[in-house]
Amino acid sequence: MTPQLARSPKNKRAYSKRPTSQGKHYTTIGIMGKNGMTFDYTFQGYLNKSYFINILKIFIIPLFSNTRKYLIMDNCSSHNNKDVIKLLEQNKVNYIFLSPYSPEYNPIELAWSKVKHYAKKAEARCELFLGLAIKCAIDSISSDDINGYFNHVNKIYINLN
DSSP, rough: OSSOOOOTTTOOOOOOOOOSSSSOOOOEEEETTEEEEEEEEEEESOOOOHHHHHHHIIIIIITTTTTSSSEEEEEOOSSHHHHHHHHHHHTOOEEEEOOTTTGGHHHHHHHHHHHHHHHHHHHOOSSSHHHHHHHHHTTTTOOOHHHHHHHHHHHHHHHHH
């Protein structure tokens, strides 16, 4: 991960080293509440239904079962399917699916934007440094950031009504 753009002094060319190969794919999932990021998990590969169900069973359901909290998920196929819904309902987890193509309604998408920007600036070239960059990026999300993310989403909802 590297920045797409660079800056340089006026009338000077910007130079930067950038790998030519695509590299491996990493996925980070997380849970954010008013108190901050309560859960994050990064792994190599893509999120599929069976992997998501395992993450739900091990990490997420214990945080949400029998509470008044809501798990807000987007409509990707690994989230929105009958097996996931059945598991959440069996464990009394309140959940909401966002409408399709609506990341602006989910405050965590704003947090992921900051995480990606931070990780790209770190220009990690190996798994260890990428993991450290992602962890530092997540830790850099302040309570002021989180309040701003939720306020931004609340303004969108208010303007829709």
